[in-house]
Amino acid sequence: MPSPTLHQSCTKIVATVGPACDSPEQLAELITAGVDVFRINTAHGEIPDHEKKVVAIRQASEQTGTPVGILLDLAGPKIRLGELFCDPLQCDVGMELTFLRDGEPTTAHEVTASYPKLIDELRPGNRVMLADGLVALEVVSVDRSRAVCRVTAAGEVRSRQGINLPGVKLSVSALQRKDIKNAIWAADHEIDFISLSFVRTAEDVYSLKSVLSAHDCEALVIAKIEKPEAMENLEEIVNVADGIMVARGDLGVEIDVAETPMAQKRIIDVCKEKIKPVIVATQMLESMHHSARPTRAEASDVANAILDGADACMLSGETAVGDHPVKAVQMMSRIMQFTEKSLRHDMSDRTITNRVHPITTAVTYAATNIAEAIGAAMIIIATKSGGTAWVKSKSRSLIPTLGVSDCPETLRRINLFWGIKPRRVSQMEHPALIRAEVCDWAKGKGYLKTGDRIVFVSGSGVTENAHNSVVVHTVE
Incomplete structure (x- = not known):
């Protein structure tokens, strides 16, 4: 089965695993169609069921030769x-x-x-x-x-x-006993992303991070915004979370449904300002539970999420229990690709994030501007932790970009970053060898040809923990 191409959508696709797509063969089809991250919903099933899904996802990843991320969605106090x-x-x-x-x-x-x-x-x-x-x-x-x-x-x-219960202040904790049990299991099984439901304050996020830290887990914590209190404390929550999910199902019930579109835009704007990936979820292609085609309103919904600045869109029942899981992913990918043609690289933004060294941030922005100016065929970012790829994703440059690493966990996490495709390399010590290895692979796949220019971002070792080297290379 062919692996996904470098030229699929830049906006990432999160797909929920369920009875309609839980075999390795079915999951491999979804990866080929464009899925970047698979979601396991802990509201359904127990740990043995989740474990079977993880095994199947990783088998599908091996079949396609594509590292995919896994998001464990904690049920919370539903x-x-x-x-x-x-x-x-x-x-x-x-x-x-x-x-x-x-x-x-x-x-x-x-x-x-x-x-x-x-x-x-x-x-x-x-x-x-x-x-x-x-x-x-x-x-x-x-x-x-x-x-x-x-x-x-x-x-x-x-x-x-x-x-x-709209407007009712509940005393129940966002992190339930079952959620803690599932989070510890996730830490032991190298799950890449863990989402926390019904977040109301930054303290809720800290609670989950404390559990994960105690078990040496580096999974990224995704805070789900679906309560009015979360909207009131939005900036503080975005500050402490590693990413955000706009959970429109419960949010659209907890607040007036007429307010939901503007709430979505506000959440995305705050995430863009603070360089945090944001997933838009719930009912994106709802009619494709049973129909082979979405409604025009659903297609517009996906497109508007991308134009607003979403890093990823999520399919729930469409893939978990729907009649056409592969078609749903293919359709979402098509909508994304057409919409992304209207996006423009933002050369003015210079937001600094505390996730990476400020030199890395400056060099990454400069490298993207250089690539745009010279019409580069590809940007290659050598990254140990994924932080440099995180910064690059914010630029919304449409130049195909590879995040290369020898760390499997980093490659899986990169899957949530807009416009970055993961590629494993054999070593990270010698930038010239990384560049040669990736160029040989890309030429073999037809992504590069003689005379193409690439922009390569790496660290020279002069500045500790920082990428401070940009190389413009012409393919020989």
């Missing part, structure tokens, strides 16, 4: 309905539903929740949203044993569907 007495239950406007503290429902109008403190934290007048906001309730009364709610927006609900 509140869900218990088992309904009548399943499904049609909720009509004016109907009353009663949440019970203890026991099981004995009538169709009684329900339970997975969050034991729900009754304690509800007040008359609070809103309760069920099934991703399809059904809306208003709390009428609360006593020690129950909360009575009235339906204000009708719809059908099923057992175990989600409950959202």
Whole structure:
């Protein structure tokens, strides 16, 4: 099976693994179609199930010869309905539903929740949203044993569907006991990215980082923005996280759905300012669960996320349980490639990030400008940790760029950086040998030809922990 080409989309594709694509062969097809990072959703299944997915992903990576990243998505304190007495239950406007503290429902109008403190934290007048906001309730009364709610927006609900409480300040921690167990497992299995659900403050991110640090784990922590409190504390959260996910499913229920597009733009803008990769997620190609083509609105949604500055877009049910997982990835890649043609390299931005040496930042910006000025065929960045590639990704230069390293973990993490393709090299000590090795490979693949110019960024060793060398090389 052929590996993905250097000329696929610069915006990265995150795809969720599920029953529709969990064999090594199916995953290899998705890699070839353009997937850069696979997401494992811990809200479904237990650790043995996650382990099977990791094994299958790494087998697919070997089959295609392409390093792909793995993102473990921690479930967090997602509140869900218990088992309904009548399943499904049609909720009509004016109907009353009663949440019970203890026991099981004995009538169709009684329900339970997975969050034991729900009754304690509800007040008359609070809103309760069920099934991703399809059904809306208003709390009428609360006593020690129950909360009575009235339906204000009708719809059908099923057992175990989600409950959202817009405007209700919950005391529950973002990092649950099961999340800690999954995070420790991820640390032991060299997972590349770990996302934390229902983040409200920077302290939530620090909590997860502390767990990972205690287990010598260098996975990048992705904070999911899906609560109003997260929007209030956005800059502090972006500062401490390694990346951000715009989790529009719950965010669009927790805040007014009309506010969601501008919230997405604000989140992306803050991430651009602070040089943090940002993933836009949820319902991007929702109709492709069953249709072989997306709606025009969905295609526009993907394109607008790219124009806003997203580093990656995520597919959820489209690949996990959909009828056309490969077609969904191919379609997303096509939309990305057409949209990226309208992007322009930003030569004015000189933002400094504390993730890399300031000399590295300056040299990387200069190298990109040189490559644009001379019409270089390729940029090659030799990187140990991936930090230099991180800076380069912000420029949105469309010149094909390789992040080369001899560290497998670095190569997998590079997959989340816009416009950077990972390539393994045999050694990192001698820049001239790295350059020769990569050029030979690229010529063999047809990416370079005689007379092409490349810009090569590396360290000379003069400045410790910094890339301070730019070489312009003409392919012989």
